[in-house]
Amino acid sequence: GAGVSQSPSNKVTEKGKDVELRCDPISGHTALYWYRQSLGQGLEFLIYFQGNSAPDKSGLPSDRFSAERTGGSVSTLTIQRTQQEDSAVYLCASSPTGGAEAFFGQGTRLTVV
Amino acid sequence: GQSLEQPSEVTAVEGAIVQINCTYQTSGFYGLSWYQQHDGGAPTFLSYNALDGLEETGRFSSFLSRSDSYGYLLLQELQMKDSASYFCAVSSVGGATNKLIFGTGTLLAVQP
Numbered sequence: 001g002a003g004v005s006q007s008p009s010n011k012v013t014e015k016g017k018d019v020e021l022r023c024d025p026i027s028g029h030t031a032l033y034w035y036r037q038s039l040g041q042g043l044e045f046l047i048y049f050q051g052n053s054a055p056d057k058s059g060l061p062s063d064r065f066s067a068e069r070t071g072g073s074v075s076t077l078t079i080q081r082t083q084q085e086d087s088a089v090y091l092c093a094s095s096p097t098g099g100a101e102a103f104f105g106q107g108t109r110l111t112v113v
Numbered sequence: 114g115q116s117l118e119q120p121s122e123v124t125a126v127e128g129a130i131v132q133i134n135c136t137y138q139t140s141g142f143y144g145l146s147w148y149q150q151h152d153g154g155a156p157t158f159l160s161y162n163a164l165d166g167l168e169e170t171g172r173f174s175s176f177l178s179r180s181d182s183y184g185y186l187l188l189q190e191l192q193m194k195d196s197a198s199y200f201c202a203v204s205s206v207g208g209a210t211n212k213l214i215f216g217t218g219t220l221l222a223v224q225p
Contacts, residue, residue, distance in 0.1 A: 033213060042217035043156065043200065056212055091155065095213075100161035100204055102213055104158050107155060 002026075004105035006092050012111045013082055021077040021108045025094030032075050033093045033102060034067055043091065049075065082112045115139040117216030124222045125191055133186045133219045135201035143204040145177050145184045150218070151197045159186070159199075162204055188221075195214065196223045 005024040011020050025032050045059035049069045060066070061089040064083075069075040079086055087110050095103035117137045125131040135145065144163035148156040162168055162177035162184060174187040186194055198218040204211060 031211070035215070043215040045212065045214055048212040050211065093156075093213075100144050100157045100163070100213075104155040104157070 004092055004094050004103050006090075006105035006108050008108055009106065010109045010111075012113060013033065015112055016081055017086060019082055019110065021079075021090050021092075021110070023075045023077070023092030023105060025073065025075070025092070026103055027073075029094035029096050030072070030105075031095040031097060031102075032069055033095070034075070034077050035091045035093070036088045037091055037107070038088045046077070046090075051063075079110075082110075084112050086110060087112045092110045115203055115205055115214040117214065119199075119201055119204060119216045121217070122220045122222070124224060126224050127191055127193060129191050130187065130189050131191060131221065133188075133199050133201075135184050135186075135216055137172070137184075137203050137216075139140070139203050139205045139214070141205045142179065145173050145175075146201075146202045146204065146213070147173075147186045148202060148215070150200065151195050154192050156200060167196045191223050193223050193225070196221060215218045 007022045030051045032049040035043040037043050047067045048056040064080045067077045089107040091107045093104045095102045119135045146161045147159040149159050150156040160175040162175050165179055167176045172189045178182040198220050200218045202213050202214045202215045
């Protein structure tokens, strides 16, 4: 596809369950970002991948959150033992080299009940 | 760490000009970007400044002063479709990372 693809678009899960969110970046983009956006709020940085470098995990809110990027392409954000405060839209973005211009997916709306 | 400040809300009328300011604090500053996000949509890139001065792209212009750690987005000839949230974002370089950190956003309401 031409843009960043995220799946699922919506996810409802029970408190305590694990969830996996997927991001397919634009082909050839070396940088990939994950952000979290609560209703009416800004974009909270979670994690950043750049090429083969070690990811910048400085934004992950707790050890329940983890992410990986396989083969420099697809990325998966995993949230273990979900809590109600994890409910938010999770946005993925990719960039040709990192920095200025990032292209966002439509996000995954996660609801923890 | 990084921090950015922008007004939470701005209201303007169709056809007018509006300026959205952004002040930032960061180490390893590389550049300032602006993004637009309509309600329920994904953020989309508007502009980027790495050097001091004004960048113009159609009705939108963006300004940066590195010495003042300040920038703004200028929207001219406002249209109803410009009603959206606008985010400034800093690119900062530290070690091997060049991450993009966003401000809290400014909700622009354009009135007839």
